[in-house]
Amino acid sequence: MVEMMWAAMLTRPGQRLEIRRVPVPEPGQGELLVRLEASGVCHTDVHVRGASDFPGGAPRPLILGHEGIGKVVTQGPGATRIPLGARVGVPWLHDTCSHCRECLTGWESFCATHRAHGYTVHGSFAEYAVVKEAYTLAIPDQLEPAEAAPLMCAGVTAYGAVRKAALEPGKRCAVFGCGGLGQYAIQLAKLTGATVIAIDANPAKLEAARALGAAETYLAGPEAGTKIRAAGGADACLNFAPTPRVWPTIAEAINPLGWIISVAMVAEPVPLVLEWLTYNGVRITGTSVGTRQELMDLVAIAAHHGLRIPMERIALGEVDAGLDRLERGEVEGRLVIDLARGLPRA
Numbered sequence: 497m498v499e500m501m502w503a504a505m506l507t508r509p510g511q512r513l514e515i516r517r518v519p520v521p522e523p524g525q526g527e528l529l530v531r532l533e534a535s536g537v538c539h540t541d542v543h544v545r546g547a548s549d550f551p552g553g554a555p556r557p558l559i560l561g562h563e564g565i566g567k568v569v570t571q572g573p574g575a576t577r578i579p580l581g582a583r584v585g586v587p588w589l590h591d592t593c594s595h596c597r598e599c600l601t602g603w604e605s606f607c608a609t610h611r612a613h614g615y616t617v618h619g620s621f622a623e624y625a626v627v628k629e630a631y632t633l634a635i636p637d638q639l640e641p642a643e644a645a646p647l648m649c650a651g652v653t654a655y656g657a658v659r660k661a662a663l664e665p666g667k668r669c670a671v672f673g674c675g676g677l678g679q680y681a682i683q684l685a686k687l688t689g690a691t692v693i694a695i696d697a698n699p700a701k702l703e704a705a706r707a708l709g710a711a712e713t714y715l716a717g718p719e720a721g722t723k724i725r726a727a728g729g730a731d732a733c734l735n736f737a738p739t740p741r742v743w744p745t746i747a748e749a750i751n752p753l754g755w756i757i758s759v760a761m762v763a764e765p766v767p768l769v770l771e772w773l774t775y776n777g778v779r780i781t782g783t784s785v786g787t788r789q790e791l792m793d794l795v796a797i798a799a800h801h802g803l804r805i806p807m808e809r810i811a812l813g814e815v816d817a818g819l820d821r822l823e824r825g826e827v828e829g830r831l832v833i834d835l836a837r838g839l840p841r842a
């Protein structure tokens with residue numbers, strides 16, 4: 497008899513998620529079956545559900561979710577490194593090609609043919625998920641599953657941005673946008689010894705930023721750039737604010753030879769004068785999720801130092817309504833499915 501599980505499935509892009517009974521997947525060669533304990537809900541899930549970002553070739557229906565944490569319950573053939581019962585992650589990366597230049601030079605998250613959970617393969621909005629043993633990681637006991645879940649995408653994205661910013665004591669790092677990702681970035685930037693500056697349009701978010709270690713806070717607006725300049729500028733600007741309106745402030749605040757790191761998905765163009773780059777040597781780059789090594793390092797940092805962000809726990813059956821609230825900007829911090837909160841009735 498085939499064992500069944502509950503899963504939140506997207507039948508067709510643009511439709512609502514359906515909570516359904518489906519067969520528990522079987523792990524193939526080098527794969528592990530994970531019984532999920534928690535799964536973070538990400539803005540990318542909103543885009544996938546809404547069809548604005550539904551990848552070609554994805555299974556239909558598709559189980560969304562790429563911030564899963566759970567325990568290994570079955571080892572597929574050839575999967576022997578991670579023992580049964582170990583707590584592991586179901587992160588964004590399901591696997592990569594492992595032979596392109598990006599994969600071979602330590603930039604695997606930029607692999608053009610990588611596959612992602614809840615995107616090109618089934619994800620973690622379910623009771624069980626299948627991961628590649630080579631692409632998952634052990635989650636230390638110090639981290640509670642719901643607390644570890646958002647590290648799998650939001651946390652590692654913020655960590656990737658901080659790592660690219662070349663921070664050290666004496667450097668000044670400006671974090672634009674102080675939601676969940678920005679809050680991770682503030683804490684991670686502070687751990688480098690840099691002075692952290694927070695910018696947000698919401699005074700309450702600035703207060704939270706200060707509590708997490710930001711030394712200076714600025715309300716977003718036309719004056720912010722001049723004020724940051726007057727206080728010493730920024731050697732790195734990390735943008736987590738999904739709006740082109742931050743650009744004038746970034747251009748004003750950034751110091752010569754500084755790093756501008758683009759994280760938020762800003763589709764609209766911003767004015768960039770090349771002569772300005774010629775004179776000041778500013779470096780501009782982008783970042784998206786992270787490599788397996790970055791994820792392991794981040795989990796170790798979180799276990800050792802603790803990383804705090806506000807979190808709201810929901811049941812699996814509440815995930816579709818949760819995506820609605822996320823879309824409307826009504827969620828404080830991160831939304832996390834806690835499987836301990838119960839399952840729908842069969």
Ligand SMILES: [Zn+2]
Pocket residue numbers: 538539540562588649650
């Ligand atoms: Zn995500």
Ligand SMILES: [Zn+2]
Pocket residue numbers: 592593594595596597598599607608609610
């Ligand atoms: Zn590759």
